[in-house]
Amino acid sequence: MSAQPTLAVLRSFHCEHTPSKSRILALVHHREGPASLQAVLTCRQAELAQQAVGILQQAIRSSADAWKPEPLEELCAQLPDAPASSLRSAARHALAGVWPMPPGSYLKWEQNADGVDEGADEETDAESATRALRTPDDARLADLTGPVIRVEVLREFHVHDPQAVLTAARSAGWEPLQNDEPEDDDPQDVVGAVMWLGESDREIEGADTITDACQGLKLRIENGHEVADWSEKPVVADFGSGWRCKEAARRGESAKPSAEEKLPDFAALFKMEPPHCEDPECEDERCQWQLTPRTADVLYTELCVLADQAYDDCEELGDGTVVPDEHEGGWGVFTYLPKVTFAADLQWRRRFARAADDLAGDLERGQWPQPTCTAEELALHLAVRDAGERGDEEHATGEHGRLPVHRDDYDFDMCSEVFFQDSDVLMLYSARFDGIEDPDDETNRYMGIGDLRAAAWFDPFMNVPARDPHRGFRR
Secondary structure, eight states: OOOOOEEEEEEEEEEEEOSSOEEEEEEEEETTEEEEEEEEEEESOHHHHHHHHHHHHHHHHSOTTTOOOHHHHHHHTTSOHHHHHHHHHHHHHHHHTEEEEOTTSSOOOOBOTTSOBTTOOOOOHHHHHHHHTSOOTTOOGGGOSSOOEEEEEEEEEEESOHHHHHHHHHHTTOOOOOOOOTTOSOTTOHHHHHHHHTTSSSOOTTEEEEEEEEEEEEOOGGGTOOOGGGOSSOOOOOOOSOHHHHHHHHTTOOSSOOTTTSOOOHHHHSOOOOOSOSOTTOOSGGGSOOOOHHHHHHHHHHHHHHHHHHHHHHHHHTTOOOOHHHHTTTOSSGGGSOGGGTTOOHHHHHHHHHHHHHHHHHHHTTOOOOOOSHHHHHHHHHHHHHHHHSOHHHHSSGGGGGSOOOTTTTOHHHHHHHSOSOOGGGGGGOGGGTTTTSTTSHHHHHHTOOOOSGGGTTSOOTTSOOOOTTOOOOO
């Protein structure tokens, strides 16, 4: 298992100009050794590099709420994809005021045999108490007093210039593994070089980033979790299937999708009973409202689109606060949620995107979409609303048009009646009910609404089966 990067304090950014290129460097300080310069990105145009430094310096001095991303995005539009990605990453670190330093990229002060820095002051009571709370090397989950968070990272790189990657890795202190097997398809250990360089967010010379995703999980003893070193089972991360693949399949862009890529067969999943008669008041079971293949297909598409837009918004908005006047029309999802969610963080927003995916998964299994928490309730409300706003002629095209026809097709008003236990979450849109999200609010208590604050949106409802807490994110 590779060592984790050290987080250093970010002081400033500087440029180094040569006749052929310019490099941007970050000046960082850390407690274990002297200050050092960390590479950020390489740019062929000195003027653009200098502009980037100015923007990054501004980010260091700005709070997340006051930060204006427009100049950064305008500059990124003038850069190739790789340095643009590195610049965005550097801006995120600048706003946070910290910089990740992978092992080998900085110098530690030498320590004596007792593990104490030469010349260090005698340990104070406060430092002793702090050290007692730190993590023992052989600790199990039950031994640790604070929460343990597992972060799973998925990164993929296209190596378009292997020699450039190898040169960059050697310059950073990497040494290739000995190749004892002539038939090995990686005799120069390009994989090792990419792993070494991929420890940080900096641009990799000779390689482009294809995928950069992560997800977090709080380990819980009651759920059978254990820290990796003591785990009896392999630690497995599930990032779901590729979102581009799903989107292409849904839009019919894949000429011959594989079994995993094929759209659900809603005609088989939601088999219809022909009506007993034409009397709308008939109580025969065959005359009751049905979730038809066409209705299920439209809802599935709307939920998938909602999830895709939410994931896209996550990439752009991050942990920033939604400001309606600035973001109106610029975001697919989060500016249209109730204002109690505007200050939510990135992880909350990713969980909301996953809520839409979970409901789409219900339909994919031939089940009615069943909200299991407040976030899923609102996601389904939005999908039903969007589906109802489309005309019938928009639905009956392509593969959808070949699904069987039924009199209950596109009855989204009935969907609103049967899919939800209540519509309390919609009250958050009304100024009349400001504060009603708080369970201590008088109106909330009188109506028995419960906790509608953003932090509680993913708490499972008690009267329906909860989702698998170990499921991952597809993006």
